[in-house]
Amino acid sequence: MLEKAFSGSKRYWSWVIFLLVLIGIGFGSYLYQLNKGLAVTGMSRDVSWGLYIGQFTFFVGVAASAVMVVLPYYLHNVKEFGRITVFGEFLAIAAVTMCLLFIIVDLGKPMRLFNVLIYATPHSIMFWDMIVLNGYLLLNILIGWNVLEAERNAVAPPKWVKKLVYVSIPWAVSIHTVTAFLISGLPGRHYWLTSIMAARFLASAFAAGPALLIILSLIVKKFTKFNPGETAIKKLALIVTYATIISIFFVILEFFTAFYSNIPSHMHSLEYLFAGLEGHSNMVPFMWMFAVLAVIAMVLLINPGTRNKENTLLIACIAVFVSMMLEKGLGLIIGGFIPNAFEKVTEYAPTLPELLITLGVWAIGAFILTILYKVAVSVKEEVRA
Amino acid sequence: MKISRRGFIKLTGAGALGLGLLPVKNVLAGDHSNVTSDGKRWAMVVDSRKCGECNDCIVACHKTHNVPEIDNKEEEIKWLWKEKYEHAFPSQKHDFVDEDLKKRPFMMLCNHCDNPACVRVCPTQATFKRKSDGIVMMDYHRCIGCRYCMAGCPYGARSFNFNDPRPFIEEINKTYPTRTKGVVEKCNFCAERLAKGSLPACVEACPNNALIFGDLNDPDSEVRKVLREHYTIQRKPDLGTRPSVYYIV
Amino acid sequence: MYDKGKIITGIVIFLGLMTFPFWMSLGKAVNPPEAEIAQQLGEECIEDAEYMRENHMKLLNDWRTEVVREGDRIYVASDGEKYEKSLQNTCLKCHAKGENPGNVKLSDDGLESKYKEIDLNSVQPSAEAYDLESSDCFRCHEYAAVEPDCWDCHIVD
Numbered sequence: 001m002l003e004k005a006f007s008g009s010k011r012y013w014s015w016v017i018f019l020l021v022l023i024g025i026g027f028g029s030y031l032y033q034l035n036k037g038l039a040v041t042g043m044s045r046d047v048s049w050g051l052y053i054g055q056f057t058f059f060v061g062v063a064a065s066a067v068m069v070v071l072p073y074y075l076h077n078v079k080e081f082g083r084i085t086v087f088g089e090f091l092a093i094a095a096v097t098m099c100l101l102f103i104i105v106d107l108g109k110p111m112r113l114f115n116v117l118i119y120a121t122p123h124s125i126m127f128w129d130m131i132v133l134n135g136y137l138l139l140n141i142l143i144g145w146n147v148l149e150a151e152r153n154a155v156a157p158p159k160w161v162k163k164l165v166y167v168s169i170p171w172a173v174s175i176h177t178v179t180a181f182l183i184s185g186l187p188g189r190h191y192w193l194t195s196i197m198a199a200r201f202l203a204s205a206f207a208a209g210p211a212l213l214i215i216l217s218l219i220v221k222k223f224t225k226f227n228p229g230e231t232a233i234k235k236l237a238l239i240v241t242y243a244t245i246i247s248i249f250f251v252i253l254e255f256f257t258a259f260y261s262n263i264p265s266h267m268h269s270l271e272y273l274f275a276g277l278e279g280h281s282n283m284v285p286f287m288w289m290f291a292v293l294a295v296i297a298m299v300l301l302i303n304p305g306t307r308n309k310e311n312t313l314l315i316a317c318i319a320v321f322v323s324m325m326l327e328k329g330l331g332l333i334i335g336g337f338i339p340n341a342f343e344k345v346t347e348y349a350p351t352l353p354e355l356l357i358t359l360g361v362w363a364i365g366a367f368i369l370t371i372l373y374k375v376a377v378s379v380k381e382e383v384r385a
Numbered sequence: 386m387k388i389s390r391r392g393f394i395k396l397t398g399a400g401a402l403g404l405g406l407l408p409v410k411n412v413l414a415g416d417h418s419n420v421t422s423d424g425k426r427w428a429m430v431v432d433s434r435k436c437g438e439c440n441d442c443i444v445a446c447h448k449t450h451n452v453p454e455i456d457n458k459e460e461e462i463k464w465l466w467k468e469k470y471e472h473a474f475p476s477q478k479h480d481f482v483d484e485d486l487k488k489r490p491f492m493m494l495c496n497h498c499d500n501p502a503c504v505r506v507c508p509t510q511a512t513f514k515r516k517s518d519g520i521v522m523m524d525y526h527r528c529i530g531c532r533y534c535m536a537g538c539p540y541g542a543r544s545f546n547f548n549d550p551r552p553f554i555e556e557i558n559k560t561y562p563t564r565t566k567g568v569v570e571k572c573n574f575c576a577e578r579l580a581k582g583s584l585p586a587c588v589e590a591c592p593n594n595a596l597i598f599g600d601l602n603d604p605d606s607e608v609r610k611v612l613r614e615h616y617t618i619q620r621k622p623d624l625g626t627r628p629s630v631y632y633i634v
Numbered sequence: 635m636y637d638k639g640k641i642i643t644g645i646v647i648f649l650g651l652m653t654f655p656f657w658m659s660l661g662k663a664v665n666p667p668e669a670e671i672a673q674q675l676g677e678e679c680i681e682d683a684e685y686m687r688e689n690h691m692k693l694l695n696d697w698r699t700e701v702v703r704e705g706d707r708i709y710v711a712s713d714g715e716k717y718e719k720s721l722q723n724t725c726l727k728c729h730a731k732g733e734n735p736g737n738v739k740l741s742d743d744g745l746e747s748k749y750k751e752i753d754l755n756s757v758q759p760s761a762e763a764y765d766l767e768s769s770d771c772f773r774c775h776e777y778a779a780v781e782p783d784c785w786d787c788h789i790v791d
Contacts, residue, residue: 037546037548039460043547048536048545106531109529109530115508116509119510121507121509124507130508186502186539187624187625188621189536341541342541343471343475451789525702525787526698559789561722564787577707
């Protein structure tokens with residue numbers, strides 16, 4: 001089926017080449033970073049994780065969102081999702097690959113990557129993160145590919161695929177639970193030390209992921225002959241709505257505990273992020289953008305009129321995606337390190353090489369997504385022809 | 386032997402899976418370091434009352450261990466440094482701390498905790514707690530530079546080599562290695578000096594004997610004596626890390 | 635065969651590229667370097683040459699695990715002699731070009747120890763300048779095309 005990715009319109013090829021150029025630039029920046037060390041990034045002794053890990057935590061959520069189509073279809077027979085489970089699984093493949101790449105570009109000694117396997121350490125959450133991420137990647141490759149192939153050959157998928165699907169559902173929950181556990185068990189980081197971290201991850205994942213899936217479905221509908229289906233998109237929109245509401249609710253919960261208890265160590269990170277601390281306020285505009293976009297999205301989504309109209313739905317989904325990207329992809333990780341263990345503030349801002357490498361990883365994700373979606377769409381077009 | 390292509394591939398896959406699980410046996414086999422345990426528990430008491438204006442301990446430590454001197458605060462590497470009271474003990478500060486205490490320098494270093502968060506999170510055990518003497522060691526050969534330990538440490542005791550450190554080392558100590566870019570480093574309680582029966586460099590260098598070092602498991606050691614005779618506090622004791630560094634205030 | 639011309643051309647180019655190392659160095663055989671390991675008067679390596687040739691990397695790997703992770707710094711050689719397990723402080727004492735251990739300088743840590751040091755046969759290396767590229771280690775390793783990265787950290791000067 002991969003041969004389907006080698007034939008396409010001029011627009012398809014321009015897009016692919018554009019992505020390859022971005023990947024090249026990102027790769028070049030990465031070589032520069034390998035050469036000089038992570039000094040070329042904006043990370044510091046105090047803020048030792050930055051954009052890379054932030055993006056990793058965000059895209060883990062996006063990857064898990066495949067389950068939001070798979071679960072209703074396979075467990076509750078919501079037939080409308082049948083057309084798009086493959087799109088969810090292929091999105092998961094692209095997203096998990098981005099996660100793994102973000103971790104690799106963040107490492108100080110990437111050539112020693114396999115030490116995590118050779119010296120397996122079950123008491124380290126990072127070890128489990130590696131296992132669940134790679135496992136999820138493998139699951140989605142096997143499931144997505146085989147389901148698509150079966151559809152192409154007009155047969156039911158082999159029985160073992162269904163068993164893997166059932167495994168992938170709790171596994172999807174595990175990838176962001178484990179990623180949340182990565183940060184929610186660290187004694188010195190009060191911003192992260194909250195029991196609802198994994199729940200927050202789930203909520204924002206199920207908002208941002210399906211939102212992206214809707215955006216991609218609308219793109220597929222516009223530029224190809226395949227229609228994911230009105231009902232499928234409407235149902236997804238409903239899921240995004242509830243997930244967005246819950247996400248916002250969870251953020252409010254955090255604010256309450258911090259500010260009603262008035263305990264400095266609980267408040268400081270939120271203060272820094274949303275108001276600035278000791279004159280430092282780098283992150284404030286981004287966090288308010290997150291808040292404003294999230295509320296706009298919620299309003300557009302709750303109102304059935306705007307939710308069911310494609311153009312307003314598109315705006316709402318973009319708003320959801322961007323706001324969650326800001327909150328998880330930037331605010332969460334940076335906020336954990338500020339103020340530092342000595343209650344001092346060292347600010348963080350990504351540098352140009354860091355941004356170019358991030359762009360390169362996004363481009364790789366988009367490239368994988370493009371190729372896989374091209375294959376899926378071509379197969380579905382062929383079947384329906 | 387009659388085997389279908391499918392069967393052959395299944396067999397190969399199972400074999401590969403088995404090989405891939407080999408590291409698990411190391412995990413299940415448990416820890417097999419054959420060190421005869423002297424059962425030491427190295428600890429340090431910092432008598433902040435005796436701390437003067439000098440930096441002798443810091444200079445001694447950083448020179449002995451080839452710690453680079455990087456001007457940039459964001460990329461600096463420090464194994465031992467000074468903080469003011471309000472930053473060293475943020476949960477103990479209040480509005481009416483006496484002037485002397487406000488100005489006094491407090492030496493900060495890795496606490497070599499008994500229950501270290503950094504060791505708990507390290508995915509390769511590149512940082513680990515030595516059973517024989519309780520030192521939280523760094524294995525620079527194994528560190529992948531993921532900086533999870535830096536996120537885990539509640540005391541900000543660890544530094545990352547954002548740069549290649551060598552250009553920043555003025556006077557290299559040729560009996561001790563340097564590190565490379567990409568690994569995390571920190572105070573090691575001078576394990577290499579302890580092995581030869583010396584005291585840590587900082588302890589020796591202090592002109593006022595403000596740093597007292599010894600074995601907590603030896604009731605007659607100097608640290609135990611000092612701990613019996615003085616009121617001491619620790620950094621962030623409520624976090625349960627059980628540091629091995631105590632402060633006389 | 636479809637596209638016969640393109641395929642055969644492709645195969646020829648591929649084979650040419652893959653066998654490049656072999657035909658490039660035809661007739662230019664290089665002799666293995668003589669291991670002129672500096673032998674010091676009265677000093678011997680911890681083990682004999684045969685053993686070291688075969689096992690020095692494994693030995694170094696074992697040492698680094700034992701010293702760093704287990705705190706076990708004393709190596710008992712097959713002849714019963716005790717040495718400090720240290721690449722920098724034991725091996726490079728001899729295996730460094732231009733070395734003259736007769737005039738050994740004390741280490742540069744600039745401290746006077748108040749406490750007696752246990753004598754573990756560990757003599758500090760001389761501070762004399764030292765040419766990495768013509769060192770014993772480098773010559774053989776370059777020929778064998780096996781690059782150890784020990785020197786990133788362990789000081790060779």
